Amino acid sequence: MDNFTEDFMDNTSAWKLTADWPRRNWATDWTPGAKEYIFATFCGVILLIGGIGNSLVIYIVARYSEMRTVTNYYIVNLAVTDLAFLVCCIPFTTINYLMYSWIFGKTMCTFVPYMMQVSVQATCITLAVLSIDRYCAVVHPLRSINFRTPKVAAITSGCTWIGSFLLALPLGMNLQLIEVDYFGPLKICTEIWPSSSAKRSYTLYTFLITYVIPLVICTVSCSLIVRSILNRFSMNHAQEADVDAKLARRTSCMVVGVVVLFAVCWLPNHVINMWAVFKPVMQNISETTAWLKTVALILCYSNSAVNPFVYTLLGKNYRRCIKLSFPCLFRQERPKQGSVVTFSAKDASAKAATISCFGPDKPK
Structure with missing residues (x-):
């Protein structure tokens, strides 16, 4: 869950108190500043970008049967978790950030932060499962062939969501909509824990299950994958790698790239959240800290938007399927007169679509 309001609302110095502040009304006099508008933009x-990119990944895998591999099933689940996070998080957080008050009611106060936590947890578990899947495919290709099936991948993805809903229950049970008087009535959707120790325990629990443990699993799996690939290179450096080996390396690089982005994008937010809960009692929170939190949140959200670009940059099949799906956006070079061009069965549909977009060649 995004704890920006909870972390910084407890200290009114985030808004630079002035001498005339006690005579001002929060609800009527508060106006967003540069930080709020930059965040919203x-x-x-x-x-x-994230909505289009992740939807495109789901569409590509659903449309083309050759893309329905075990790894792509997990990538689709990752795209679904990213979409869920973006939809459940960004609109509500942005409005709450601009207005600094929760306007969506008590029911949404429970549902939205809970679903944010569920989607984040599902993302972390899926990344861990995806890295383990690539480890089995690269390091133990023969022994894993029996359980690396699309059916098992679909069941595992479903279990990922079930586990995420269960792991996020402590948050859902402690969310409340409260009204405070910060020089005027203000509604805040926040976590109300029985004690400060309970709050610290849950923050540490969240940090472990949504960052540390998944990242350790991903790091170990990716390290073993890299070591296996390097060993193969050293053994067969004089031979040209076959197509399957190149595909395995490219897919593994894709997984490593996604894991690295996850680690980098989420670390600042986790560090700030941990500091906000475990810090000594302080009277002032500087404007610099507020800006750091804003940047950390933007990094978190951007992680869900950049993953599709990793798939397309490192996944040759994704690029090919995108070109087949949207031939109007990718003008093909027309063959020179007298040259002979052959088309495979897969390219036939793309050729037909291209003709429908640009028209057939005029007879000369």
Whole structure:
């Protein structure tokens, strides 16, 4: 869950108190500043790019049967978790950030933060499962062939969501909509824990299950994958790698790239959240800290938007299927007169679509 309001609302110095502040009304006099508008702008761009990119990944795998591999099943699940996070998080957080008050009611106060936590947890578990899947495919290709099936991948993805719903229950049971008087009535959707120790325990629990443990699993799996690939290179450096080996390396690089982005994008937010809970009692929170939290949130959200670009940059099959799906956006070079061009069965549909977009060649 995004704890920005909870972390910084407890200290009114985040808004630079002035001498006349006690005579001002929060609800009527509060206006967003540069930080709020910058945050909202970045969030809008991230939501647009992430929504299109992740939807495209799901569409490509659903449309083309050759893309329905075990690894791509997990990648689709990762795209679904990213979409769920973006939809459940960005619109509500942005409005709450601009207005600094929760306007969506008590029911949404429980549902939205809970689903944010569920989607984040599902993302972390899926990344761990995806890295283990690549480890089995690269290091133990023969022994894993029996259980690395699309059916098992679909069942595992379903279990990922079930586990995420269960792991996030402590948060859902402690969310409340409260009204505070910060120089005027203000509604805040926040976590109310029985004690400060309970709050610290849950923060540490969240840090472990949504960052440390998945990252350790991913790091170990990716390290073993890299070592296995390097060993193969050293053994067969004089021979040209076959197509399957190149595909395995490319797919493994894709997984490593996604894991590295996850580690980098989520670390600042986790560090700030841990500091906000475990810090000594402080009277002031600086404007610099507020800006750091804003940047950390933008990094978190951007992680869900950049994953599709990793798939397309490192996944040759994704690029090919995108070109087949949207031939109007990728003008093909027309063959020179007198040259002979052959088309495979897969390219026939792309050729037909290209003709429908640009028209057939005119007779000369």
